[in-house]
Amino acid sequence: MNEFASGVSDTDIPLVQMRGITKSFPGVDALRNVSLDLYAGEVLALLGENGAGKSTLIKILGGAHAPDKGSLQIHGNSEVIAGPVDARRLGISVIYQEFNLVTALSVQENLFLGRERTRLGLLRKRQERAQADALFRRIGVVVDPDALCRSLSVAQQQVVEIAKALAVEARVIIMDEPSAALSPREVERLFAVIRELKAQGIGILYVTHRLGEVMEIADRAMVLRDGEHVETRPVSELTRESIIEMMVGRRLSEEFPKKPASIGGPRLVARNLRRGAVVKDVSLEVNRGEILALTGLVGAGRTETARLIFGADRMESGSVNLDGEKLVIRNPRDAINAGICLLTEDRKQQGLVLGMGVIENFGLPNMRSFAPWGWISQLRERRAMDGHIDRLQVKISTRHQQAQTLSGGNQQKVVLAKWLERNAEVIIFDEPTRGIDVGAKYEIYQLLNHLADQGKAILMITSELPEALGMADRILVMREGRINGEIRAVATATQEQIMEMAVE
Ligand SMILES: Nc1ncnc2c1ncn2[C@@H]1O[C@H](COP(=O)(O)OP(=O)(O)OP(=O)(O)O)[C@@H](O)[C@H]1O
Ligand SMILES: [Mg+2]
Structure with missing residues (x-):
């Protein structure tokens, strides 16, 4: 980064300076006169309700969209980003929510994809190997460069994306909701990586709907509302409440509008569900009017359990009863006809x-x-x-x-x-608020209350522990294909308590 030092300290000039950015799509002004400064070595959280314009702003920086108006300076020089190649040349890497990895290729192949080298293949391979090892060392995470990307977890793929950014010497790394598919532990690891990147002088623009993350990792927070810039402030001056207020433009009296529930007898009863190595033996009951949270680490088998109940996958053994009646569920249609519905986590695919x-x-x-x-x-x-x-x-x-x-x-x-x-009588929500802004989360929580009030049985799979603690009547914690713990006294339970059940 020293090539830019010409008497002026690096930290005085923003790495990225956007001014007056305006962008319309048919029928909507996605961004109106938005300005942004991002400095070396800082994490700037980009916040705002759904549709506020966050991804659009990022896509402009990444060269995926051209702005209608506005200017851009990179380290004090006026630049135009006409496409992804320009962005890359200027040291800007965007990690979109849908990764750009070629999953059929190895980690190493992905890292150096599209980079032309004319040297002999073998020599090149060895050099790349050394470079890949060095990159992961720099990030502080162990990833096997020979592994196929397909075989990696979401968290690992993310690390590969970050390594890819470092491989092209990115000075600005943009992450669009990077934690959405990560478990709490993996988020911690991601934060360790981010701190490492910060220390190396990289500027990070971080989009999230999770306020806890803003408080923990960001230096400053910038809020967009309806395509306009509301405010940018140091996080040290902010509280959860004040961020919410900046985002939604009004005060929310509480984050989790949990109502005292009147809970009846069992409605959905699943016994000894099994399928392969993912669901080893799961039994659970959801009662009338109850919101049952099913939590645990990503990969613990929560979604897979839901898919068995819903008939999306065939169970190898086990039974499902609804209101005392044994159900024969061979496919989702059977489940839907019986009164069970599943709101999947993967909106794009399903x-x-x-x-x-x-x-x-x-x-x-x-x-x-x-x-x-x-x-x-x-x-x-x-x-x-x-x-x-x-x-x-x-x-x-x-x-x-x-x-x-x-x-x-x-x-x-x-x-x-x-x-x-x-x-439906039984509603399974798989990560119902993932990627949803605080204001709408609140509406969804009220909806859960309302459904529970009507006597429905609600199973809510969630990785967000505050949400489980805030909304559930009871919490089950899964680990490696089994139910590893139950929390009945939700009001007095803690995140640590859940984490312990999730990992040991
Ligand atoms: N290609 C497009 N064509 C038409 N409208 C679009 C297009 N891309 C985005 N928009 C609109 O622009 C607005 C801003 O969208 P954007 O994706 O930037 O929101 P966001 O802040 O990232 O929201 P979220 O938190 O839900 O991801 C939305 O109203 C969206 O519908
Ligand atoms: Mg978005």
């Missing part, structure tokens, strides 16, 4: 048809209820959807806006709306 409009997506699983005589009652469909869009504050420009052009969180909300319209 929840939405990205090429279709919002209302078309909404109608998909609801064909029967909207089409009692074989055609879809458009009016009913529209009314139902409008209600959900309102309640969940989904930000769309028209009902027919293509799902793929919605912000990440808004896509999640459409998936939610779509399933809520079904009248």
Whole structure:
């Protein structure tokens, strides 16, 4: 970084300076006159509600979108980023939520992909190997360069992405919701890596919806609302409450609106579920009116357990009863007909048809209820959807806006709306608030309360421990394919208590 030192200290000039950035899409001003400074060695948290413009701003920096207006300086020099190649040349690396790794290739091959070398293959391989080892040493994480990316966990893939950024000598690393698919432990490791990068003078722009992370890792926080810059402040001056207020523009009286529940007898009873090495032996009961949280580390078998109950995978053995009746579930259709629904964590793969409009997506699983005589009652469909869009504050420009052009969180909300319209008795939520902003999280929590109030049985898979502690009536902790612990006195329980059950 010394090539830039010309009498002025490195820390005085921002690494990145964006001024007056404006960007519109058909029907929406995604960014209006937004400015940003990012300094070497700092973590700047980029915050805002779903659809506020965070990803758009990042894509402009990464060369994926061109701004309509605005200017950019990199270390004091005016620059134009016309595409990803420019961004890379300027030392900017973006780690998008959908990684750009070629999963069929090894870690090492991914690290040096697209880099031209004319030397003999073998020599090159050896050099790259040494370089890969050095990169991972620099990050402080052990990853086998020969492993196929496909075989890595999300956390490991993320580390490879970071190594890839370092391999091209990135000075600015942008992370769009990097912790969304990580367990608490993996987030800690990511933070250790980030601290290491900071110490090496790299500037980090960090997008997240988790306020705890902002307090822990960020130096400054910048808030966008409806495409406009609200405020940028040092985190030392902020509290959780003040960040929420900056984001939503009003005070939230509480983060978790848990209501005292009246809990009845067992509704969903799963016994000795087994499948392969992932679900070794799981029994659980969800009672009438109860919100049961199922937590544990990523890979503990929580999603897989849900998939067995829902019939998305075949169980090798085990049984599922609903209201005392034994169910025969061979596929999701059987489950849905029996009154069980599953809101998946992976909206991209399982929840939405990205090429279709919002209302078309909404109608998909609801064909029967909207089409009692074989055609879809458009009016009913529209009314139902409008209600959900309102309640969940989904930000769309028209009902027919293509799902793929919605912000990440808004896509999640459409998936939610779509399933809520079904009248299920048992509802399994897999990470229901992942990627969802605080304001809408609150709405989802109220929705959970409301469903519980109606006597439904709710199973909520969550990695966010504050959420489990804040909303559940009871918590089960999974570890390596089994239930490893139960917490009944949720009100007095702690995150540490859950973590202990999750790891040992
Ligand atoms: N390609 C596109 N075409 C049309 N509209 C778009 C496109 N990309 C983004 N938008 C719109 O621009 C606005 C900002 O979206 P953006 O993805 O930047 O939000 P975000 O702050 O990242 O939200 P989230 O927290 O949900 O990820 C949204 O209203 C979104 O629907
Ligand atoms: Mg986004």
